[in-house]
Amino acid sequence: MERITEVMINRNEIAEAVERLGRQISEDYKGREIVVIGILKGASVFLADLIRKIDCPLIMDFMQVSSYYNSTVSSGNVQIRKDLDYDISGKDVLIVEDIIDSGVTMQCLKRELFARNPKSIKVCAAFDKPSRRKVEFTADYIGIEVPDEFIVGYGLDYAGKYRNLPDVCVLEVDGGDK
Numbered sequence: 001m002e003r004i005t006e007v008m009i010n011r012n013e014i015a016e017a018v019e020r021l022g023r024q025i026s027e028d029y030k031g032r033e034i035v036v037i038g039i040l041k042g043a044s045v046f047l048a049d050l051i052r053k054i055d056c057p058l059i060m061d062f063m064q065v066s067s068y069y070n071s072t073v074s075s076g077n078v079q080i081r082k083d084l085d086y087d088i089s090g091k092d093v094l095i096v097e098d099i100i101d102s103g104v105t106m107q108c109l110k111r112e113l114f115a116r117n118p119k120s121i122k123v124c125a126a127f128d129k130p131s132r133r134k135v136e137f138t139a140d141y142i143g144i145e146v147p148d149e150f151i152v153g154y155g156l157d158y159a160g161k162y163r164n165l166p167d168v169c170v171l172e173v174d175g176g177d178k
């Protein structure tokens with residue numbers, strides 16, 4: 001069984017971070033149209049809050065991916081389970097992700113999307129766990145850096161559950177399998 005042990009980041013701290021990110025993105029993309037790509041399912045809660053803090057024209061699209069890391073060659077691959085509806089060639093793309101952990105998903109996804117010839121690609125993550133990186137990856141916009149704990153809430157899940165918690169909480173799992 002698993003249990004929630006503490007609140008790590010409360011809803012007010014999250015809201016402040018989202019506000020700051022929205023301001024920064026609005027300034028950086030001033031007058032340009034952004035294609036915002038939410039990574040399902042985890043980023044959906046963050047995406048809904050973030051886009052309402054961005055005052056540039058934007059188009060919203062979604063992708064669902066799973067990533068695989070091959071430790072013998074120290075790199076990964078993504079399988080696309082749901083692809084974009086829009087053609088991103090020539091567009092300014094902003095990928096919105098819930099959390100960056102090993103970095104494998106974002107590194108691979110960025111490579112995959114660059115092959116479609118967008119004008120630019122940036123990544124915005126609600127949370128970042130830099131101590132867990134397996135590959136080098138730095139997001140362009142980061143909400144809140146977190147320590148190496150398994151967290152749930154604000155879109156983040158454990159076995160599909162807890163995405164609806166308004167605060168980000170630490171989850172302890174018996175058996176230790178994160």
Ligand code: IMP
Pocket residue numbers: 042067097098099100101102103104105106149150151152156157158
């Ligand atoms: P990675 O950066 O390729 O390792 O993958 C990041 C993905 O792993 C995220 O999109 C989440 O779905 C999941 N993930 C990583 N850390 C956590 C966590 O602490 N709680 C819930 N999901 C997590």
Ligand code: MG
Pocket residue numbers: 039040041042043098
């Ligand atoms: Mg995810």
